[in-house]
Amino acid sequence: MTLDEAAALDAADPLAPCRTRFQLPPGLIYLDGNSLGALPSATAGHLADVVTRQWGGDLIGSWNKHGWIDAPVRIAAKIAPLIGARENEVILADSTSICLFKALSAAIAANPSRSTILVQADDFPTDHYVAQGLVHLLPRLRLRTVAPNCIAESVDEDTAVILLSQVDYRSSARHDMRPINQAAQRKGALTLWDLSHSAGAIAVDCGGDECDLAVGCGYKYLNGGPGAPAFVFAAERLHAQLHSPLPGWMGHDEPFSFLADFSPARGMSQFLTGTPSILALAALESGIDTFSGVSMGAIEVKSRRLSQLFVELVEEQCSGQDLRLVSPREPERRGSHVSFAHDEGFAIMQALIARQVVGDYRAPDVIRFGFAPLYNSFEDIVTAATILAEILQRREWDQPRFRERARVT
Ligand SMILES: *Cc1c(COP(=O)(O)O)cnc(C)c1O
Numbered sequence: 001m002t003l004d005e006a007a008a009l010d011a012a013d014p015l016a017p018c019r020t021r022f023q024l025p026p027g028l029i030y031l032d033g034n035s036l037g038a039l040p041s042a043t044a045g046h047l048a049d050v051v052t053r054q055w056g057g058d059l060i061g062s063w064n065k066h067g068w069i070d071a072p073v074r075i076a077a078k079i080a081p082l083i084g085a086r087e088n089e090v091i092l093a094d095s096t097s098i099c100l101f102k103a104l105s106a107a108i109a110a111n112p113s114r115s116t117i118l119v120q121a122d123d124f125p126t127d128h129y130v131a132q133g134l135v136h137l138l139p140r141l142r143l144r145t146v147a148p149n150c151i152a153e154s155v156d157e158d159t160a161v162i163l164l165s166q167v168d169y170r171s172s173a174r175h176d177m178r179p180i181n182q183a184a185q186r187k188g189a190l191t192l193w194d195l196s197h198s199a200g201a202i203a204v205d206c207g208g209d210e211c212d213l214a215v216g217c218g219y220k221y222l223n224g225g226p227g228a229p230a231f232v233f234a235a236e237r238l239h240a241q242l243h244s245p246l247p248g249w250m251g252h253d254e255p256f257s258f259l260a261d262f263s264p265a266r267g268m269s270q271f272l273t274g275t276p277s278i279l280a281l282a283a284l285e286s287g288i289d290t291f292s293g294v295s296m297g298a299i300e301v302k303s304r305r306l307s308q309l310f311v312e313l314v315e316e317q318c319s320g321q322d323l324r325l326v327s328p329r330e331p332e333r334r335g336s337h338v339s340f341a342h343d344e345g346f347a348i349m350q351a352l353i354a355r356q357v358v359g360d361y362r363a364p365d366v367i368r369f370g371f372a373p374l375y376n377s378f379e380d381i382v383t384a385a386t387i388l389a390e391i392l393q394r395r396e397w398d399q400p401r402f403r404e405r406a407r408v409t
Helices: 003-013 016-021 044-063 070-083 097-107 125-137 177-187 236-241 266-270 279-291 298-318 347-355 379-395
Strands: 090-093 116-120 140-144 157-166 190-192 214-215 230-233 335-339 360-362 367-369
Touching: 003 379, 044 070, 044 279, 070 090, 070 266, 070 279, 090 097, 090 266, 097 125, 097 190, 097 214, 097 266, 116 125, 125 140, 125 157, 157 177, 177 190, 177 298, 230 236, 230 266, 236 266, 266 335, 298 335, 298 379, 347 360, 347 367, 347 379
Parallel strands: 116 140, 116 157, 157 190, 190 214
Antiparallel strands: 090 230, 214 230, 335 367, 360 367
16 A cells, blocks of 8 residues: 555545644654553643642632542543443542452452452453452462463353453453353353453443443553553442442542541442542543544444554565564454564564654564554554564664663563
8 A cells, every 4th residue: 555545545534633632743653552642632731721720729629619529430421431331330540450459359359259360361460460469468369360262161150250351462352241241140250351452442332241340541542641540340230239448538428527437439439549639630531532522433443444454564565574463363353453473573663663653562572553543544554564664674673772671661
């Protein structure tokens, strides 16, 4: 495909105008929105308003006057339609890891006669670390790790909860959630989905697919800014059975009665612990607002077209270069990123970044390219594939400067 052909696809793309909702450096091809979403154009102004007018001008009164106290619930309600949830089934809090701890503990406590946490091999490390930490805290629990393709048949009478990423952070392989939720239900287990690489990238239907619990990340496809608060979802039918393992005054039914004993707020608010980070929530709100008026169905359609075009161009232009597709070949079996393995993956990604094509590298040998349908274009795809092919053909990556590793890779 030529750049002109790609430009024609962009001209006909109904989501193309959404690119102006973001502030991207000119000339940069940003294919890493799955690690850190791009800066929305509205964020700086909105944050300046919250800082200067609200915090600076109205000070403590802002908790009521500007509704700060309701922000974790109010902004979470904007995520609900993106993941097929009801507004009262989502809350914003903490980081994904802490939300995982809260949701996993609550699921285990709701299923007290069982002791197994089922996880999939090679899932995102923090998910495993949180589960390991919980087993350490409650030695009656055990962790069982199975291959991603045999989750449903591995659920048994001792399974309390299945903890899984829907879209694998490395390979992009995607689970169909409904059959796993139904297998869990049949055996009396609960499911806890990590939607970090799904929310804002593909059409997720927590309600229709009968998910029990889920968490997800605010700073990837939701564009909430570095370290943005995360979200927790719990199906309404479970609310009465779930209890937060980290009660705090913000999760109390009446925080300002200053009562001696904890009495949980109804619904998802009990999953709050301490005072919410209002500045971080303000940035996240601008991030979520970049989805306004756009259906997740349309986003997923474009995501598949972008990722499929990239796979085809890379395989065509880079054949014979030892680059191996590690993502499923069928777009409906992937999330919104595509990964290739190469022994020199790290250096290749550094060479790409030096040429203004930003993806990322995941040890031991994977280069990842994330496609954010709100701001990535078909031209981005064609240019990125061409530059990757040039780097491989000319061995541009083979330089000492591309082997230096910083703390964050
Ligand atoms: C990015 C990511 C997280 C992030 O966790 P934080 O606690 O927000 O740093 C968690 N799980 C998965 C699967 C992720 O991809």
